[in-house]
Amino acid sequence: MKEYKKLTNEVGAPVADNENAITAGPRGPVMMQDVWLMEKMAHFNREVIPERRMHAKGWGAYGKFTVTHDISQYTKAKVLQPNAETEVFIRFSTVAGERGAADCERDIRGVAVKFYTEEGNWDLVGNNTPTFFIRDVHNFSDLNRAVKRDPRTGRRSAQNNWDFWTLLPECFHQITVVMSDRGIPASFRNMHFFGEHTYSFYNEKNERVWCKFHFKTQQGIKNLSNEEAAKINGMDREYHGKDLFEAIERGNYPKWTMYVQIMTEEQAKNHYENPFDITKIWRHKEYPLIEVGVLELNRNPENYFAEVEQSAFTPAHVVPGIGFSPDRFLQGRLFAYGDAQRYRLGVNHNLIPVNQAKGDVSDYHRDGAMRTDGNYGGAPAYAPNSSGYWTAQPETAEPPLELEGAMWRYDPKDDPTDDCFRAGGNLWRVMTEDKKQILIENTAADMASVTENIRYRHAAHCYLADHEYGERFAQAAELRMDRVIELAQLDHAGLIQATLSDII
Ligand code: HEM
Known part of the structure; x- marks a missing residue:
């Protein structure tokens, strides 16, 4: 067991005093030569590293x-x-x-x-x-901006959240899960x-x-x-x-x-x-x-x-x-x-x-900031080499994969088999009555500060997933059912157009 007794600086030299700064006279200013104090402050100032952009906590x-x-x-x-x-x-x-x-x-x-x-x-x-x-990976940074802080207020915004989620109907199943009792x-x-x-x-x-x-x-x-x-x-x-x-x-x-x-x-x-x-x-x-x-x-x-x-x-x-x-x-x-x-x-x-991996790592990567191992010592820095060092392992390669179709920016919504509401509707239908009630209450509470046009857009999606889901959400969010049904008849572009502004 290590003895935790002796205070040292960052390179192991003894620290004589950790509480009293070196000053010019008993009431005078601090001296630059209190190098332990400089080291302590400088290290502290650098202790924070960037947090993960998402999943920070x-x-x-x-x-x-x-x-x-x-x-x-x-x-x-x-x-x-x-x-x-x-x-x-x-x-x-x-x-x-x-x-x-x-x-x-x-x-x-x-x-x-x-x-x-x-x-x-x-x-x-x-x-x-x-x-x-x-x-689609293009939407990922935007999803995070929508759920994180509003650029003007610096606060989280249910409006931004729901605006983004409802503009992309593929979010529907996940929204249903997040608003459910499992949220x-x-x-x-x-x-x-x-x-x-x-x-x-x-x-x-x-x-x-x-x-x-x-x-x-x-x-x-x-x-x-x-x-x-x-x-x-x-x-x-x-x-x-x-x-x-x-x-x-x-x-x-x-x-x-x-x-x-x-x-x-x-x-x-x-x-x-x-x-x-x-x-x-x-x-x-x-x-x-x-x-x-x-x-x-x-x-x-x-x-x-x-x-x-x-x-x-x-x-x-x-x-x-x-x-x-x-x-x-x-x-x-x-x-x-x-x-x-x-x-x-x-x-x-x-x-x-x-x-760190537990087994050998032999990747030819060299140098770089904070290289704390032996940096592969004198082993060759290039491949191929004639020294018998680290060659590729073709027996581990995965089988080739056949792909088809022309290179293009395909919108999955144009795929005739695509249905953004099937999974959310199926989930609704297997929920017990108390779970349905919790989902409706949570959604209405989460959307309480969201403008009416976006609540209508979500209600139309709920209705497309299951009529009962749409009706119960419309009632909880105080929306007109005839308007919800009208909106649910529109195609995606039409629904977005009809719900762009807050005047419904
Ligand atoms: C294109 C979509 C995505 C992108 C670009 C993305 C990007 C990132 C980035 C940059 C980080 C921070 C990494 C770090 O600083 O160490 C992160 C963290 C994380 N992401 Fe994603 N992400 C995506 C989708 C997803 C999905 C679909 C899942 C779950 C299936 C997921 C689960 C996580 C988790 C669990 C963490 C935290 C990891 C940890 O604990 O260190 N992400 N993501």
Whole structure:
């Protein structure tokens, strides 16, 4: 055990006095030669790093992932072979709030898992909802500007939020989920989470299937009402972080069961809608959940900044046997995360212990700010080389993927199979009466300060999803039903045009 007794400066020299500045005389000014004071102030001034642009408020923990079932027919990934046990680090987050935001807000929750596999790190960066708001990467920065602060007032704005969401009808299913009883989880331990996108698996024979990842909580689903959440936020803004930390300290380790859904390439070609559209679900009865293993969290970080704040996840980090898909939203993410982290943490952020792979890393990347390892010493800096150093591993390449169609900016709404309201309508129809009531009340409350034209636009969408959904929302939001029905007859462009101004 280290003895925590002696104070030193940043290069290990003793500090004689940590409380009394060196002054010219007992009542005189401070001397520049109090170099310990200069070092202390200068370091403090640089302690804050940029927060994540979204998902800024978060909490983390370590654990393990154990495979309990055999899915080797689909994937050769070693982390997913029977009985494999892999260390993980996980970070839970809210999306819209800044680093100091309260935990119990109505928002989706981010869940990023880093699997430290023997074949390199695999990051699954998901959320607690099975689908997402939008599906084209162009809309992503705008979504975040709409849900974050208004440029004029500096405040969050329900008007901006709902204006953006209702102008893009593909948001409808996700809005229904966020406004439902699941919009504020009681804790991170009491929620499911999902990879959301379609990813791919390929096996030893290099045969590809498409897959989706699901993690179901073993603690049971529990949620908070708006009133409960407001009360908690007033008393403890770090409520979810505290719950996770204390459960792990008590030895009450939270667990999730991991499942996958599998779709063959052939099924994907004949699927009734685009299977690579992140706003769509794959129905469980057509693509049943296949059990894979158990994820358990069992160790708290020793230092929040070092491990949680400096953690960096990216969907671009996959391992052999797991691949991407043509999902245009996923494709955008493959660039965004590493780029954000090179800015937020620096080009060598994968040398930070929480981000480091457990096995060998031999990538030829050299130098750069904060290169804290041996920088590969005298090994060659170029490839190919004749010294026998690090050559590519073609046996790990994924199978080629056939694509079709001309290069173009396709609007998914022009696809005749596209239906933005089917999933939201189906969700409404399986809700029990009390859940329907909660959804309607939450939506009306959230839209209370939103102008009438936007409430009409949303009501028309609800009506298109399910007449009862539309009628009940219209009533709660004090809208005329004849006008809602009239608006619901219009096509997308017509509805937008008719609801652009607040005079309805
Ligand atoms: C094109 C769409 C998207 C883009 C461009 C994007 C971009 C980003 C960026 C730049 C960050 C901050 C990364 C960092 O500073 O370390 C982030 C964080 C995050 N994103 Fe996304 N994102 C997208 C969609 C999604 C989707 C669909 C999900 C869930 C399936 C998701 C889940 C997360 C999570 C969980 C985090 C926090 C990771 C952590 O805890 O460090 N994002 N995103």
